[in-house]
Amino acid sequence: MTDKVRIAIVGGGIVGSALALQLLREARLKPAQIVLFEREPPQAPEAGAPPEQRVYALSLASIELLEGIGVWSRLDHGRIAPIERMRVCSGSLPADSPDVLRFDAAESADAALGAIVGARAVQAALLAACQEAGLTIVTEPVESVQFLPDPVVHTRAGSCHVELLVGADGARSPVRAAAGIATRERDYGQVGIVATVAPRRPQVGTAFQRFLDTGPLALLPLPNGLLSIVWSATAARAQELLALDDAAFSAELTRCAAADFGELTLRGARAAFPLRRVQATQYVAGSCVLVGDAAHVIHPLAGQGVNQGLGDAQALAAALAARPRGEGVAARRALRRYERERRLDNALMGAVVDTLDRMFTGGGPLARLAGRGMALAGRLPPARGLLMRGAAGRSSPRR
Numbered sequence: 248m249t250d251k252v253r254i255a256i257v258g259g260g261i262v263g264s265a266l267a268l269q270l271l272r273e274a275r276l277k278p279a280q281i282v283l284f285e286r287e288p289p290q291a292p293e294a295g296a297p298p299e300q301r302v303y304a305l306s307l308a309s310i311e312l313l314e315g316i317g318v319w320s321r322l323d324h325g326r327i328a329p330i331e332r333m334r335v336c337s338g339s340l341p342a343d344s345p346d347v348l349r350f351d352a353a354e355s356a357d358a359a360l361g362a363i364v365g366a367r368a369v370q371a372a373l374l375a376a377c378q379e380a381g382l383t384i385v386t387e388p389v390e391s392v393q394f395l396p397d398p399v400v401h402t403r404a405g406s407c408h409v410e411l412l413v414g415a416d417g418a419r420s421p422v423r424a425a426a427g428i429a430t431r432e433r434d435y436g437q438v439g440i441v442a443t444v445a446p447r448r449p450q451v452g453t454a455f456q457r458f459l460d461t462g463p464l465a466l467l468p469l470p471n472g473l474l475s476i477v478w479s480a481t482a483a484r485a486q487e488l489l490a491l492d493d494a495a496f497s498a499e500l501t502r503c504a505a506a507d508f509g510e511l512t513l514r515g516a517r518a519a520f521p522l523r524r525v526q527a528t529q530y531v532a533g534s535c536v537l538v539g540d541a542a543h544v545i546h547p548l549a550g551q552g553v554n555q556g557l558g559d560a561q562a563l564a565a566a567l568a569a570r571p572r573g574e575g576v577a578a579r580r581a582l583r584r585y586e587r588e589r590r591l592d593n594a595l596m597g598a599v600v601d602t603l604d605r606m607f608t609g610g611g612p613l614a615r616l617a618g619r620g621m622a623l624a625g626r627l628p629p630a631r632g633l634l635m636r637g638a639a640g641r642s643s644p645r646r
């Protein structure tokens with residue numbers, strides 16, 4: 248490990264490793280000037296292995312970013328499922344009701360609304376691209392960081408003095424804590440259950456979401472007609488669901504989804520994640536900057552966490568690229584520009600997601616009203632366009 252670099256990124260998750268590549272591409276930095284710390288680099292899944300339990304719905308904007316840094320083409324496209332259409336409904340609305348919100352890629356200039364990718368596959372491809380680009384990847388855990396006042400990163404392998412420290416180390420971010428950045432946190436009181444399921448009637452490219460009284464249930468398309476579920480449920484309901492055996496869980500899932508997929512059968516294990524909202528009160532403190540879940544964690548109902556994090560990576564690289572020649576990478580002006588842009592965007596997304604969760608979870612008159620609003624929004628062309636662009640991660644119509 249070198250003892251002095253310009254930028255240290257702690258956390259080589261999807262966000263940290265994409266940031267490293269975007270900095271090389273855009274921000275006049277060379278591989279020897281950046282070091283990436285990732286304590287658990289994953290292996291890419293073997294071709295022919297079952298789908299990953301953890302998958303992400305990537306927006307078109309995120310896919311464009313991965314294309315730009317040369318990572319999209321590295322992925323095994325036989326393991327990626329495009330989202331060609333989305334169906335969103337509330338409560339017990341029948342899946343064939345005209346009030347179901349329907350989006351089809353065919354209505355836009357894009358071939359798909361986004362794509363479902365395996366979490367490990369993307370992270371492994373990003374880290375492999377970092378390695379090939381000549382970046383140093385330290386696979387030891389970062390044990391501590393100090394500010395003297397410039398940052399120093401300590402691992403068992405040695406210490407490294409840096410000009411700019413990036414915390415890309417996830418929701419619990421030790422970097423955030425060491426930099427003294429406070430958080431606002433809220434327990435959603437829900438657990439997200441993820442698993443792979445096989446439907447009786449596969450529908451290639453269809454994503455389905457039903458807002459239930461106990462939390463939203465999403466069915467995301469996987470290759471070969473399989474589906475990945477993200478079933479967010481109140482803690483008590485999640486406990487009940489996790490206690491069911493596979494057959495009973497599958498039956499309950501089929502009943503609650505009430506989707507055109509017909510009977511749903513669990514394939515493999517379930518995993519459960521307690522859901523919390525986390526907002527860092529600042530993204531920048533001195534020579535330290537936060538990206539991804541280290542800065543903001545939201546409810547997975549809109550599948551936007553990674554997408555927001557990749558937006559951070561793009562914005563931080565752009566802010567550093569725009570700094571005047573001769574200005575350092577920890578220049579306050581560039582970091583503040585990044586912070587202003589991303590805090591607003593991420594706070595808006597968090598607010599939308601929280602509003603949806605509050606409106607629907609718990610049921611009652613508000614949920615019925617929200618269901619009617621959803622049906623109306625689906626029929627008004629301007630609202631439809633806005634919702635489709637939001638899902639794709641674009642704020643304006645495509646050039």
Ligand SMILES: Cc1cc2nc3c(=O)[nH]c(=O)nc-3n(C[C@H](O)[C@H](O)[C@H](O)COP(=O)(O)OP(=O)(O)OC[C@H]3O[C@@H](n4cnc5c(N)ncnc54)[C@H](O)[C@@H]3O)c2cc1C
Nearest residue numbers: 258260261262286304389417439539540550551552553554
């Ligand atoms: C149930 C569920 C479903 C979701 N579905 C979606 C979805 O469909 N689409 C979407 O966009 N988002 C989704 N999300 C959100 C998504 O998981 C996160 O937003 C995303 O993982 C954040 O990426 P990150 O790189 O910022 O952080 P992380 O993925 O947490 O990565 C942080 C990295 O830092 C490393 N690290 C941490 N500490 C250290 C240390 N001390 N030393 C060295 N390395 C360290 C870790 O090993 C890890 O690799 C979902 C979340 C949940 C809970």
